[in-house]
Amino acid sequence: MGGRRRGILCSGSASSPSAAAALILCCCVAVPLLVSVAEAEDPYRFFTWNVTYGDIWPLGVKQQGILINGMFPGPPIEAVTNDNLIINVHNSLAEPFLLSWNGIQQRRNSWQDGVLGTNCPIPPGRNFTYILQVKDQIGSYFYFPSLAFHKAAGGFGGLRILSRPRIPVPFPPPAADYTILAGDWFKANHTDLKALLDNGQDLPFPDGLVINGRGLGGTSFTVDQGKTYRFRISNVGLTQSFNIRFEGHTMKLVEVEGSHTLQSSYSNLDVHVGQSYSVLLTADQLPRDYHIVVSSRFTSPVIATTAVLRYSNGGAAGPPGPPPGGPTIQIDYSLNQARSIRWNLTASGPRPNPQGSYHYGLITPGRTIRLANSAPVINGKQRYAVNGVSFVPADTPLKVADFYNIPGVFTPGSIPDSPSGGGGYLKTSVMASNFRDFIEIIFENSEDTLQSWHIDGYSFFVVGMDGGQWSPASRAGYNLRDAVARSTVQVYPRSWSAIYVALDNVGMWNVRSENWARQYLGQQFYLRVYSPVNSWRDEYPIPKNALLCGRAAGRRTRPL
Template sequence: MASNIPIFLSSLLLLLLSSTLTVHAEDPYRFFTWNITFGDIYPLGVKQQGILINGQFPGPQIESVTNDNLIINVFNSLTEPFLLSWNGIQQRRNSWQDGVYGTNCPIPPGKNFTYILQVKDQIGSYFYFPSLGMHKAAGGFGGFKILSRPMIPVPFPPPAADYTLLAGDWFKANHTDLKAILDGGNDLPFPDGVLINGRGPNGNSFTVEQGKTYRFRISNVGLTTCLNIRFQGHTMKLVEVEGSHTLQSTYSSLDVCMGQSYSVLVTADQPPLDYYIAVSTRFTNPVLTSTAILHYSNSAGSPVGSPPGGPTVEIDFSLNQARSIRWNLTASGPRPNPQGSYHYGLINTTRTIRLANSAPVINGKQRYAVNSVSFIPADTPLKIADYYQISGVFSVGSIPDNPTFGGGYLQTSVMGANYRDYIEIVFENYETTVQSWHIDGYSFFTVGMDGGQWSSESRKGYNLRDTVNRCTVQVYPKSWTAIYMPLDNVGMWNVRSENWARQYLGQQFYLRVYTPSTSLRDEYPIPKNALLCGRAAGRRTRPL
């Protein structure tokens, strides 16, 4: 790797000097160099092939301040292509950096790619992860923290420390074996355990001092299950959800579904002992639980008793909890104006899109679908094909706006949408499992969720004042969730299930947010360091 560093530095200097990416000179730069390798890991006591970043599992945490420019040079030392994506990081006007196969060519083995991200007007708790195939089942993920600038107040006193807790279900099988199961037309087996920061039960300890308050940034980085979090003998005060400051409600347990991130404050107000932090799978039978230790610095002993039990499998508790999460309208956001100054509920929507998940068997194999369409990747990333106007890769409008309830079929599905429209999306779940949906490049207003079938009458129950603004939302069994979303970010954006087996087998599509304008105010041009593959191989990256 050392021989590549001079080439990297000269290439990076040229890139920064010649880039057409518009940035403000006063915004700081932060530089990262990451080497992606396979390595042996033993998170559940069994040797596995893990994906390491600079030798770490999980990968290093990104710490930044809103508006920072992040230069992340990724060397792929794996034996297969690789991509990183940024869960919840909205690349404004710049889907070229999204890091999913629909927008980027994978980094070939032995090569590198430099991501240029600006965390523009964002704060909060997020994470990054490998987006190709089943790489997420091998690691390669890490925390992504964006702090407010000093001049913008946060609606709670500074915590004594800021901890990241990356939790998720885990399989003992290698990611290649899991991929083979899915490719063979079968669903994944039940997970083998739950990891907290890459380790099994009691593998992590978070030290606190009596009387002080601590921030825990909790992300569900798992593959298939929602999780429930409890701090033995302590309560959690929710303060932030995926970039939005919330009303500071107190919870004894908190549900976090796949792909979601929350920040809670925990005060060390109990006798000086050690206490369990319990993380359990939600809505599963059996229930898997893992633990970490909340360690008082003056602890007089080990945790007493068993880890605290979680909620039952019924969904009412979780549904009511999700609806209780509200936006703090008096708190500042990443900009000096109050978050609530955007009156989302007073804007008329221009289009309603209803999305129903399903589990069809196609050609004798298990697949998953959206509005009966099961997504298959094209031979060329869709964003690149769109930029070079390469025909035959995809067709805009290849997924309907409403459920068809017909048989499933395979298609490279792309939905067209107009820049600056304001839309309503209703996620409809007719299955008996919890769904979790994420939209790259956007945050949205979760205006309603309930059991049963959605209809226009359901709008009467929408929260049009202070619902939370986020990027990942759950849909309960036999239920629906509705969101409002301003289409203010031009690009080709992935709409996907965060259940990774379902995503891999087709429960995703791309939303092409289009404008005929070629102004840099609307979208940045293709980066000069963009990797080109498929039918775009050998073309120039400069605009023609």
């Protein structure tokens, strides 16, 4: 293993004396908050972000978008394993705001998760400094706004974590490292979409797809013939899975949400909502422009958009022919592709370590949880539920209420471990669990739509997925050797997916649908991973700069 690095790295806008002063102030304020939390020899990277509304034209129609430092998508974050990220977010919107970090496992620190169950929103005109450590992680991720329906307005950006120096990476350094943030998009303002959901209606079909905030042909990536490039691909959309393909080229998959994979080659890849993949592409074709195509999966009609893969010596004339077609509604094709993704057991680098062993298949889960999604109508309005419970936010973040022992906010065990079979009901649902337990979770989908599930704070082993109804006999087909570890898993229509999870991260963690309409209308809950030992080895205390709201307003935080 490589030795630890020392140093402080600052990032952010300092284009004027006032901006520079603000950045220096941010550094001076943030360091005392951090020194007791993070290992002093791990470097810091500082970011100062201002969140505003601004005009954007993703599909050729002017919309009100969420900008970060005037950018859409927002500024990229690049870090190295174990770096400390100090991100000072100024909310210049006229409404509360939060950012969350999709796939970043805040070790012992759900205080920084950036969702309504753990954090008080940043009020208009105020700021909050996130103190994150990308502990023992590598890979491709993204951040996004988690409140209201802000995700439909932008505010997302790429987040990559590189391996530490001298840690072998299982492929040569690429000539360049590109990020593709793609997903479905609506021409309606995010407030109008939110109003539809609040009134008990569902979202309409998306108006299109975008790549890095732009529509058809609006984004290009330049390559030199003969060289190999890394593309980090994330589905940052609201509702739709997509398929991506590079005309005339093959992709070699090398990483999925922090796990190096066996390096299989694909002509196209399905990327479901909330998921991130990393591929290598060699510019080994005739020098010209080629289509990069992103198209919806399992929809009728199919919607698509393109970017351009541009050879530097190709003349930049544009792709000469139509975009290549791809798979559309073939579920078996996608299922078999998903099963082909395996963990690279010989690669160095951070990886999940359940109960001190990498051999997750030799550990017997102590608990099986079955989670079934449903779409009940409750009080005359469309809702979505997990095991019959449709989540409603409390007036106080659950993590804050738990810390201060505020009664009446939530009850552990308020969601059952298996489907109830009855109608849906509203509840602030929290599932109780114990630190260091090793559990099996089965996601069951009896609907005709694909589901996508995410667990904050964790990577988990995707040990199985198949069509039909899960039963204990299904375990005979589990992959107990080299299942990929990731933080988001798809569940195909009328199918199931099974995961193993080592509950090694104390906190209050969001388990949610990545279909954002379903998440907003209740298809989520919180997993309370509890340790009776009040020790910083298990969980950090509430940050000194924590915002307090609801029934916790006016209380004082404990200094670090």
